[in-house]
Amino acid sequence: MKNENQDIIQEKITFKEKLSLKFRKNWITSKAVTILLVLILFAAYVCINLWAQSAELPEIDITENKIYTISDASKQAIEKVQDDVTIYAFGFEEDGNLIKLLKQYQDTNEKIKYEILTSETNYEMIQKYDLKDGYYILIIKSGDSEKVIDGSTEFSTYDYTTYQSIDVTEQTITNSILSLNEENKPKVYFLQGHGEYDMSLMQTLTAYLQNEAFEVSQLNLITTGNVPDDCDILAILTPTSDFIEIEAQAIKDYINKGGNIYYSTDTLSGDITLPNVQSVLDEYGVSVDNGYILEYAENNSMANAPYNFMPQISSSHTITADIYSDSYMWLSYSARLRFKDDNELANLHVTKENLLSSSEQALFITNLSTDISQAMANAEQGKYEIGSVLTKTIPTTNENGEETSISSKMVIVATGNFCSDYIREEMSKEYPLSYLGSNKDFTINAMSYLGDKGNHLTIRKDMANSTYLPTQDENRVVIIITFMVPIIIITIGIMIGSYRKKRK
Numbered sequence: 001m002k003n004e005n006q007d008i009i010q011e012k013i014t015f016k017e018k019l020s021l022k023f024r025k026n027w028i029t030s031k032a033v034t035i036l037l038v039l040i041l042f043a044a045y046v047c048i049n050l051w052a053q054s055a056e057l058p059e060i061d062i063t064e065n066k067i068y069t070i071s072d073a074s075k076q077a078i079e080k081v082q083d084d085v086t087i088y089a090f091g092f093e094e095d096g097n098l099i100k101l102l103k104q105y106q107d108t109n110e111k112i113k114y115e116i117l118t119s120e121t122n123y124e125m126i127q128k129y130d131l132k133d134g135y136y137i138l139i140i141k142s143g144d145s146e147k148v149i150d151g152s153t154e155f156s157t158y159d160y161t162t163y164q165s166i167d168v169t170e171q172t173i174t175n176s177i178l179s180l181n182e183e184n185k186p187k188v189y190f191l192q193g194h195g196e197y198d199m200s201l202m203q204t205l206t207a208y209l210q211n212e213a214f215e216v217s218q219l220n221l222i223t224t225g226n227v228p229d230d231c232d233i234l235a236i237l238t239p240t241s242d243f244i245e246i247e248a249q250a251i252k253d254y255i256n257k258g259g260n261i262y263y264s265t266d267t268l269s270g271d272i273t274l275p276n277v278q279s280v281l282d283e284y285g286v287s288v289d290n291g292y293i294l295e296y297a298e299n300n301s302m303a304n305a306p307y308n309f310m311p312q313i314s315s316s317h318t319i320t321a322d323i324y325s326d327s328y329m330w331l332s333y334s335a336r337l338r339f340k341d342d343n344e345l346a347n348l349h350v351t352k353e354n355l356l357s358s359s360e361q362a363l364f365i366t367n368l369s370t371d372i373s374q375a376m377a378n379a380e381q382g383k384y385e386i387g388s389v390l391t392k393t394i395p396t397t398n399e400n401g402e403e404t405s406i407s408s409k410m411v412i413v414a415t416g417n418f419c420s421d422y423i424r425e426e427m428s429k430e431y432p433l434s435y436l437g438s439n440k441d442f443t444i445n446a447m448s449y450l451g452d453k454g455n456h457l458t459i460r461k462d463m464a465n466s467t468y469l470p471t472q473d474e475n476r477v478v479i480i481i482t483f484m485v486p487i488i489i490i491t492i493g494i495m496i497g498s499y500r501k502k503r504k
Helices: 002-028 031-054 072-078 097-108 123-128 169-181 203-211 245-256 275-284 321-326 342-347 372-378 439-450 472-503
Strands: 085-090 112-117 137-142 145-150 156-159 164-167 187-191 215-219 233-237 260-264 286-289 292-294 305-309 336-339 350-357 363-365 385-397 403-413
Touching (some): 275 385, 286 403, 292 305, 321 439, 342 350, 403 439
Parallel strands (some): 187 215
Antiparallel strands (some): 137 145
């Protein structure tokens, strides 16, 4: 038995020796054949790489946060899109990361296509949107709806709690596609006729609302006599003259039908009073004290201009939760809200949720006829509410005669210029107030809340923490392509060189 095992081992050794000898004689001893072998291996390596590039193999995203791969949440959402969607990209290269992301949207749903805009491919669109070198723009179209995205400002945000850059490219694209294809397109009527902001001063806000699939119109109650039945949100932005009684009553009738209101105001000059406007606010038990806040909390206001400040933002409400965690707001000359006491609010069937407020170190100026130094002598100090959500429950009877209830919501903010196209040079000489921080986002979120638009996804990817964590399969592919083939070629060269030295 022992002899048989030795014979088997001998046979194995003999086979290996024969194979090695044949290889040395037929390949290594001939320089020409050796060079040919190396060239064949090198050519194979080059061919594999060229094939991999031309074959358009799927991208392997080995970043920890999958920043180059659309998430399962996005895939599940866009798989349900039934209408044709075309995404036009301007300023982005074919081999860039954004186009690679758009290809994944296209692969997920055949209804979604993309096109890179150039003067050669679509000169008309270049002219229509006034696109120029240096712009990074996405134009998403579906039917008669469209959305324009500025890639230089809307694909990233900053988390001021972790001090990290947050990539929101996927969130922005996915939400834009969904907003163009959703059936719920709330109608917003902007009230006019009382010194409210002219729409020419609200172009940024109205453009972004339309981008989010809101329908925007203007309303003059003197002309119509009532709030239209298709009004989902009545926007009253800083009236400076009073309603007449029939207008105030029309708005109260709208409230009692469950209508929702977005209301803002700025500090009024002189002794202006608006009793009919106040009668509408009384439905919710709220009023606005005329004056402005000076914020003295450390790092919360501009140096030498405490009337320009960052408010404290609620972390719990859906309107402000993302702003609280990822961004900030800038307010200028904000007034303060005053509410009825809890018993009176209960009698009105109103509940209150705070959104924006000052710090405890803030002062409130009420004397507008003197300079700040004199007015501060009589100023009040404390924490002041600036923005709130008020929900009013209204008893009613349904078609079957059963008692039930409906609700009317009001988002009220004691300042209105923050979401306008006004430019305050001490804050920015280039950008309007609506562009500072998340100012416009607050109003858009408030409108979404009032219009029951709750289908947007939150997909934020931390760009500051993109370490590489490949899976075993991904790691194997990367190692083979990147390292193993060159290592094999180098090893063969070393073996050949060593063998020839031994022979000399």
